[in-house]
Amino acid sequence: MTTTAIRDGAAGQRIADSLRQSILSGEYRPGTRIRQEDLAERFGASRLPVRDALRILESDGLVTLVANTGAWVSHLSLAECEEFYQIRERIEPLLLRLSLPNLDRVTLERIASLADEMQANRDIDTFLHLDREFHLLTYSGADTSMLGDTVQRLWNSTQHYRRAFSNLIGPHANRAVHYEHQLLVGAMLRGDSEDAERVLSGHIRRTRLELAHHPEIFAE
Amino acid sequence: MTTTAIRDGAAGQRIADSLRQSILSGEYRPGTRIRQEDLAERFGASRLPVRDALRILESDGLVTLVANTGAWVSHLSLAECEEFYQIRERIEPLLLRLSLPNLDRVTLERIASLADEMQANRDIDTFLHLDREFHLLTYSGADTSMLGDTVQRLWNSTQHYRRAFSNLIGPHANRAVHYEHQLLVGAMLRGDSEDAERVLSGHIRRTRLELAHHPEIFAE
DNA sequence: GTGCGGTTAATTGGATCCAAATAGTCGAAT
């Protein structure tokens, strides 16, 4: 999976990167109004690169722009979130299949140890971070131009709701997560990409079904 | 499938829409340099909304921006194009499944007549237009927030190469296309979304394999 | 003749200023 290409607007890119982290970390919650001038002042720039940054984040799906009205941190309905997980269920197994043959032994062992580390950790922010790193690392062997970016967008857009879900049920209230991770690691170590695809698809599907049992996460 | 949401920048949106059509119609070919001032003059605006338009088209995947250097009409390698078709192969069946139950009789009959019309038509531009309208209409029943837009981006990004391919082999050199379309229409009329998914997946897959037999399309 | 370096021209990026549109508020009339 290639890192995103260099885009224009050095300042705009910097601001976008920083604001993206703020949104993903939960500092800016979905629905929060974003005023251009506030950001401009915060970053010591004019409103122009801020506009660029908002556009970048809009194409990331993290910000929603409305003409002549303003920008808000994007929020998803339960139905939209389920849609995102259905897309993930279909394309992440493909990404994994493209990645697996190119992963070296060192990376595979790091993936396995991340899965173990997750099992031990009780802190939710750490758990979320490890989970993200685990899955994205399994994709790191894929040399893709669009698939990797799309998957990252899907992860970013749903990050807030994953955190809300984890806060609700606790970092390892459900042992099935860790079990599926172990299954996935096993299939990957065997180089069985077909089985890995199947496990991953089921993992994402089960997560979607569990999310659907907690519609209160998406209440306004 | 919802039409894309209203975005900010009335002028920028207008310019983006117009330029998008120019690119899709083949007026601007992949690799063509785009100068901001040229567009500004062409649309009677300043360079600022042009920059917005280029950002919009970049997130569409139709334009590639490089910092402090310029903008070009995006071009794909054969490997990238195959990747795009692999993504389509996985997500368009899902989109079709979400759409099919919501299609009324009138739309289904229009879909069927489009398939027939395609079979009769010999002009390549008309063929491409009908093919696009056919498939997008089969998706028109889906109420999605991201899936429809993603599929449209994939279609747009690969439009130029589909045209090049059609020009190479002719609009109906391969009877398999029309046969698969008929199979798809049949499954849809029966309301058999599982079979429709299977046919569509195979259709996209076969198209990808055929494209791979003509690497000269992607030569610089 | 070829390769390296500097200078110049062209193009993009950013800041400031001004216009347009929206939303919130105050007031008046029913």
Added chain:
DNA sequence: ATTCGACTATTTGGATCCAATTAACCGCAC
């Protein structure tokens, strides 16, 4: 008291100007 309407204030969108970066071109030395 409530609802409709106008006005004002706030915020976004666009135009012009200036700075920074890049690429092309010419000249010089080897």
